[in-house]
Amino acid sequence: MLDPHPDLTSGVIHGLGYLYALLFCMNAYWAVRSFKLGYHFRLPKSLGGQDVPSAGPWAMYAVLLLLVALAHFVSAGRPDAFLIRLPGWLQDLVNVFADPISYFALSTVLFVAMIWLREWWVKPTAAWVLLNITLVSMGLAITDYDFRQIVGKPDNVPIVGMLFIVAFFTWIYFKRANDNDKRIAEGRPLFEQENNEKVLVWPDLVYAELICMVLITVVLVAWGIVLEAPLEEAANAAKTPNPSKAPWYFLGLQEMLVYYDPWLAGVVFPSVILVGLMAIPYIDFNKRGSGYYSFNERKFAVITFLFGFLPLWVAMIILGTFLRGPNWNFFGIFEYWDTHKLAVLDNVNLSDLFWTSMLGQALPGNMFLRELPGILLVLGYFAILPGLMAATVFRKFFHRMGFIRFVVFSNLVLLMVALPLKMVLRWTFNLKYIVAIPEYFFNI
Known part of the structure; x- marks a missing residue:
């Protein structure tokens, strides 16, 4: 057959x-x-x-x-x-570990390894070996039909390219930063100061831009010829695509909707991201490492930004693109996207855990009393933890920033940590909402 x-x-x-x-x-x-x-x-x-x-x-x-x-x-x-x-047993092994917990744990471990081994993997030979391993692994993985259907979809091809671009520019940063850190330690001029010659816009810059423009035009024309445009039929209220996914640049937000209500994942968190990026120049007290690549002089800032960008944003885009299938279920990269797959979920609210499971009594009729444990927990998270941070691990930050800047900084950090924290609570306790007031469409 x-x-x-x-x-x-x-x-x-x-x-x-x-x-x-x-x-x-x-x-x-x-x-x-x-x-x-x-x-x-x-x-x-x-x-x-x-x-x-x-x-x-x-x-x-x-x-x-x-x-x-x-x-x-x-x-x-x-x-x-x-x-x-690719051997079938290896495909099955990869699919066995295809779940959100393993994925987030692996992405976090890779992030820590990237920081810890930054002196090694930026070496040209090591980076070349890693590139070869990636390309050969992708070549073997393409021999699987289901994997090929996912990565070969016209919508997903630019995301595959984006991963290589992100890896390349991350490598560029760490290579230059490691070099400058060594130069600073040895008392030598920075890399940016060695070739500090005046370069004219015309012709030095313009002809380089013209070459890039021609190359990008050729790439886009070839792209348009080889790949079919991902245009779909007109919207039909009687037929919803399954899975129904946002554009790739919103897939991180769509993944956040699994753990938070739309008002938080779609409005508050994106606004906080934008406000936080705008606030960085005003709350940053470290004037070193400005205008040149450096890691040792800005360790906390670099690690915090990269953790928010790589595991909490790029990794969420990868998850939403390649691992979320029909009904937003989680599938392995070599697994068939079965529309009839059902994941057994028994999510509960914090109020259920507190009143029913711990105290063994029915939920109070008053919604504020019912959600009081969650309300106190959220208020304590944002009111008590900043003080503890200022008195312990971030004591130097508090003295150098002052009260106002430190409050803004600490709340931005706590909001960023809130995403992986809620993910872990969902995976360990099946916790749906910390505060659930559906009477007023207010859920956290």
């Missing part, structure tokens, strides 16, 4: 062949570059402990990629017998 959704087709195998051919060219260039620059690495003592040119392993890896590319071109006519594909 003919499979209507085969994992591999001749066209897919041909396309992957071009991907591996591109990887061959990239790594052949890297091997030549390593040879010209004289890069070496030391073998383990068990293998002799000698210095070996880095160009050798890269050249062998490039030849291997060429052989893989040729295998794709030669065997494209027999997709059923093609062996270079």
Whole structure:
């Protein structure tokens, strides 16, 4: 019987062949570059402990990629017998851990590792290895039909590109910051001060902008020819798309709607994000690290911003794009999007946990008495914690900022922490609302 959704087709195998051919060219260039620059690495003592040119392993890896590319071109006519594909057991293993808890934990661990190992992964060789691992893994993952349908959707292609762009500019920042931190420690001029020559707008800047404009135009034209525009039929009140997703730049907010009411996730938090970004220059007391790349001189500011941007924004966009399927259920990247999948949910409010589960009595009839535990908890979170922060871990911040600036700063931090905190409460206690007053459409 003919499979209507085969994992591999001749066209897919041909396309992957071009991907591996591109990887061959990239790594052949890297091997030549390593040879010209004289890069070496030391073998383990068990293998002799000698210095070996880095160009050798890269050249062998490039030849291997060429052989893989040729295998794709030669065997494209027999997709059923093609062996270079992602193993089924590995797909099942990835899907088993496909749940919001594992995803958020993994993204947090990767963020901590990114900060902790920043001296290592910004090295050119380490970054090149990570890029190769990413591209080869993506090439193997594309051999799965369900994964291919998700990443190959015209709406999702720019998001895949966005991930590489975010990774590239994050790498640029840490590479420059690490370099400047070393220069400061050694008393040398900053990177930005070495080439501090006056450059004319014409022609130096304008011709570079013109080249970029032509290249972007070519990319957009090719994009428009290769990918079909994601235009859908006219809106029909009798037929709602499932899943119904916002544009990619709003998927982070749509994911927040899982944990917060629309007035919070759609109005308050976006407003706080904008106000917080505008307030940063006025509450920042650290004048070092301004105008040049640096991490050591602005550790707290950089870590806080990157945590809000990467795990709490970019990761939420990835989750909403690739892992949220029909009925907004959570699916693995290699899992079929079954519209009939039902997730068993038994969410409860804090008032239910307090009055019914802990005290073993019925909910009070008065809504304010009923929600008093949640109201006190929220007020304590925003009224007591800033004082504790000022007296303990942020004592220096309080003395240098003053009362007003510290109150603004601490509340911005607490609002940012409120999102992962509510996510953890939902996953651990199935907590829906801390304060639930549906009589007035007020829920937290």
